[in-house]
Amino acid sequence: MRIALLSYSTKPRGGVVHTLALAEALASAGADVTVWSLGRGGDTGFFRPVDPRVTLSVVPFPEVRGEDVGARILRSIAVLRDAFDGSQYDVVHAQDCISANAAGPCIRTVHHLDTFTTPELAACHERAIVNPYAHVCVSAAVAKELAAGWGIHATIIPNGVDSARFAAADPAPWRTKLGRYLLTVGGIEPRKGSLELLEAVAVLNDPIKLVIAGGETLFDYRDYRARWEERAHELGVAPIVLGPVDHAELPGLVAGAEVFAFPSVKEGFGLAPMEALAAGVPVVVSDLPVFREIFGAAATYATGPEALATALHAAIGDDSRADLGRKTAATYTWDAAAEAHLTLYSQLATPIGRR
Structure with missing residues (x-):
């Protein structure tokens, strides 16, 4: 064929x-x-x-x-x-x-x-x-x-999802480089809920770093990015924006995160948070029907900055669902x-x- x-x-x-x-x-x-x-x-x-x-x-x-x-x-x-x-x-x-x-x-x-x-x-x-x-x-x-x-x-x-690649990843190099960090993948754009995540991190009451990877796109989000940067300055949040990360280095970056945040407002599946589950990282996603369908009990759901901050705070360092997350990812x-x-x-x- x-x-x-x-x-x-x-x-x-x-x-x-x-x-x-x-x-x-x-x-x-x-x-x-x-x-x-x-x-x-x-x-x-x-x-x-x-x-x-x-x-x-x-x-x-x-x-x-x-x-x-x-x-x-x-x-x-x-x-x-x-x-x-x-x-x-x-x-x-x-x-x-x-x-x-x-x-x-x-x-x-x-x-x-x-x-x-x-x-x-x-x-x-x-x-x-x-x-x-x-x-x-x-x-x-x-x-x-x-x-x-x-x-x-x-x-x-x-x-x-390439579960084995993320499950076997070595988080040490990224943890050495960045310290404690909260990760999101997908860049800075409206669909990814980037401004909402900034607001959540500002009220998190935790010195953990916000790290953002990815972001290659056809669309022109310069105005949104400018608002995002201005708001980050107003809130006193200093995100680390990595841009696209080399394919070989991405699993280690994901595995090194203390929590993976994905407050997207529209998705079809959620491949990036699924990769985080494969790595055993706690995942917090927006409360969308598609995420409920795909992730089930393996993820935490929250919509809006306050709820997102609460969920992230609870998820940091919580490995109670790591095995469930790996098993969920392995089914796909x-x-x-x-x-x-x-x-x-x-x-x-x-x-x-x-x-």
Whole structure:
């Protein structure tokens, strides 16, 4: 079976992590897999090494000075569309709205649903929902949103997590470097609840450091980042902003945290906090239906700065649910995800070129 998986970036965002891990698991199961993506900022490969059984096709996408988000979205679609020929594959599977707009007839994984104000992005988002002929969601919560909003019934296939990599991580180097720290992964942006986390840390009454990793994104959050920095100064909080962390070093960073905070306001699964559970770290997430579905009793739930601060304070140094967290993470495997995808692909067996 010839499978094309399409993503919009080579950078370490959740959807890209998903795409590469799924591709490797599919290849391990015997599928012929090619991952297509845009090489932003001069990238010729992905943020981490990829199993050589997976073919990579990275399409050059040079930066354009002064380009706004809307123009960048339209150019992203056009460049990927011009380079990609779906007729050579049995399955074309897009992982985001940009690649779904570029791919032609395709299956689409809806990782999460969002609301956009940029006209080009809003139109891209809508087309990427209504045009694909089949849909996958990584949680029942997102599938329910898709059904309620568009009448589309998706196949639910949860993410996997590389539990063993995080369970075996050595936290010592990061603890030596940073001391005691509270970690969040995902950067500084509205969807990640970055301002709410600042407010919570300010009332935590604990000298623990706030460390923020990740954050590569297509979108322009400079105004939000400026408000965040101003508020941090007003509150007397001095976060450590690492930006994207090397793939090899991320498990140790996660394992070294005393608590992992993820006050996101919209998610499809929550891969980053699941990796923290795999490392045995206590996790506090916002009280969203998707998190209740995925994490169950392994996480603590809190919404709003005061509740978040209370939950973080209680979770610091609390290893009472470490074993449950590891067991929960271990139930989500990429091999199982690949098997479920192959079953779906077989059910949609008509080659793309003959649709």
